[in-house]
Each structure stands twice: as C-alpha cells, then as structure tokens.
Amino acid sequence: MKSYYLAPERIRLCDSLKSPQEGVIICDEKLLALYPELFDKSLAIYPLKASEKTKSWESLAGIYEFLAKNKLRRSEIIQVLGGGITCDIAAFAAATFKRGCRLKLHPSTLLAMVDAALGGKSALNHLGHRNLIGSFYPAEAVIIYPEFLKSLPEMELRQGKAEMLKSYLLCNELSEVNLQAGSIPNAEQIMEYALYKMRLCAEDPYDKGIRRLLNFGHSYGHVYETLLDYRYKHGDAVVMGIYSEVEQSYRKGYLPEADYQRIIEELDKYPLPEGLIRDVQDLDKEMVTRCLAQDKKQGGMVPIATGFRKVEVI
Numbered sequence: 001m002k003s004y005y006l007a008p009e010r011i012r013l014c015d016s017l018k019s020p021q022e023g024v025i026i027c028d029e030k031l032l033a034l035y036p037e038l039f040d041k042s043l044a045i046y047p048l049k050a051s052e053k054t055k056s057w058e059s060l061a062g063i064y065e066f067l068a069k070n071k072l073r074r075s076e077i078i079q080v081l082g083g084g085i086t087c088d089i090a091a092f093a094a095a096t097f098k099r100g101c102r103l104k105l106h107p108s109t110l111l112a113m114v115d116a117a118l119g120g121k122s123a124l125n126h127l128g129h130r131n132l133i134g135s136f137y138p139a140e141a142v143i144i145y146p147e148f149l150k151s152l153p154e155m156e157l158r159q160g161k162a163e164m165l166k167s168y169l170l171c172n173e174l175s176e177v178n179l180q181a182g183s184i185p186n187a188e189q190i191m192e193y194a195l196y197k198m199r200l201c202a203e204d205p206y207d208k209g210i211r212r213l214l215n216f217g218h219s220y221g222h223v224y225e226t227l228l229d230y231r232y233k234h235g236d237a238v239v240m241g242i243y244s245e246v247e248q249s250y251r252k253g254y255l256p257e258a259d260y261q262r263i264i265e266e267l268d269k270y271p272l273p274e275g276l277i278r279d280v281q282d283l284d285k286e287m288v289t290r291c292l293a294q295d296k297k298q299g300g301m302v303p304i305a306t307g308f309r310k311v312e313v314i
C-alpha cells in the first residue's frame, strides 16, 4: 500500500480490495451486492441507495439512528464505501454526530477518487438546491482501490473523466486522459489527479482562492444541469460548461484565438451524450443569464481560461 500525506488528509492507494477492520460501515448498497466478500460480517453496516434524494435530512436521520444504535463513540471510525453521494452525506453525518467522529473514505467511483472524496467538503441537498448545506470535514484517510472501477458503468466512469479533463485543462503538468469509452485510468494516473486536487485543497482548504480553479466549467455546468431538470449527469454538464466559459473568455479577449482552438480540440474528444448540445442551444439565453447570476459560485473569484491549459482565478 502506498501512502501520501497532504495536510489534512492522508491518501492511500491499495492494489487489492481489503475489508475495513474496525468501526462501523456506511456503504452504497450496490457495493454490498457487487463485493459481498469485502464486508466483514462482524462490523455493523448501513446501506444507502446512491441517489441525489439520499442527500437529505431523512437519510441523515436514518444514519444518526444507526450510529446511535451502535453506540458509536467519537474515537471510533465511520468507514464509508461508495461514490460521491455516499461520501457527501456520510461525511456530513461524521462531522455532526457527537460533534465529530473519526472518518475514513473508500471512494468507489472515479469521480469520488479524483474529486468528491478529497478536500473535506460534505453536503446535503435542501429546498431543491444541490449541496445547500454542508461542512468542511476532511477524512483522516482516503483509501483508493482502483479495482472498484472494474464494475463501474461506462456512463459513471465518463463523469469522473469529465472532472479529470477539467483538471487537465487547468494544469499543464497533468498527463492526458484517455476519453475513449472502455478505457479505465490506471492507478498511477488516478493518484496523479487525486494529488493535484489535494495540492489545491492543502493550499486553500476553505475554498476562498486558488481552490476555486476547480470550479472551472461549473458555473455554466450547474445552470445547464438545473435548467435541463437534471436529465444529464454532472460531469457531462461541466464539459458543456467549459465550452461556454472558454467561449466567454475568448469573446472577452482573455484568451488568444490559437489557445481557444486548442482547448476546443481537447473538449471535442469528450463523448458528450446524445442531445445535450442541442438541448443547451435551445435554452432561453435570458434564463441562462439570470440563473448564472444566482449560482452561488458566481460570488467572488471565478476561473477564466487565459491560455491553453492555463486558467486563472480572477
């Protein structure tokens, strides 16, 4: 097992799946069916259905009840296995149960390995808004098992690659991601991208400056997700958002023509789902502008592309 420490989290890379040995488990219910051998029957397990509806007060109450029933002490660990949804709500429960318990995350989707499980953000959806409520509560360890990706559906794998493509355009030190269907990033590349996110988070743990680079494509991306009633997945919407933000940077004169063309070439390698471009083009432009203004990430500094693989927060 390789271990990397970037305050405040420790990231571990594991070649083969290992069962958590202590504490209690909160787990995406799909993993229970897919990897029955992974669960030590002596540990209490709370299964969660991975849907945005799960990031709610009702599910949180269920988790608190489970933790209370199992008499979890603050010194004991909540082990979380799942994608971003499971990690987000379980981390919020860990942050708040008895004013904070120990937490280890075992992300099972590509998106969670390179993004959601890192950087300490926990979240609940509320009043129809995604991630309206949350806290910063970094896990003491994030354990990455690339083996989980073998069972991940192609569409979910693509959402992780979308966030990787975003990072690739942010930092010219990162290796290129193979965006073709069927290709799974190897352990080395997953760690490269996970550590890139962690570097930004270590520098700006509360998301007030440089970490906002990671919002590249997200202002427009959120608007498209919302106005299209969440018919498209987050990563796909973010890639559409990057197209729009790059276009804006170019029009406003921040981005030279040649760099603009190079970025578009890279974006064009991403296999967007059928219908998304047309649906975005059909959106009412005034509505998009109004919705953009409401986006919480509009407050303060925003990422602007100023070159090929060069983005600044301005």
Ligand SMILES: NC(=O)c1ccc[n+]([C@@H]2O[C@H](COP(=O)([O-])OP(=O)(O)OC[C@H]3O[C@@H](n4cnc5c(N)ncnc54)[C@H](O)[C@@H]3O)[C@@H](O)[C@H]2O)c1
Residues within 6 Å of the ligand: 028, 030, 034, 050, 051, 052, 055, 082, 083, 084, 085, 086, 088, 108, 109, 110, 111, 112, 115, 116, 117, 118, 119, 120, 121, 122, 123, 130, 131, 148, 149, 151, 152, 153, 156, 159
């Ligand atoms: N906290 C953060 O910093 C942060 C960052 C980005 C995204 N997020 C959040 O992450 C969530 C999206 O995360 P996600 O894309 O990982 O989604 P997810 O947790 O819904 O997982 C996607 C799907 O894959 C299934 N799945 C999970 N692991 C699997 C595996 N190994 N094999 C087969 N199926 C598997 C799940 O059951 C689900 O159906 C959103 O709620 C978003 O808000 C949080």
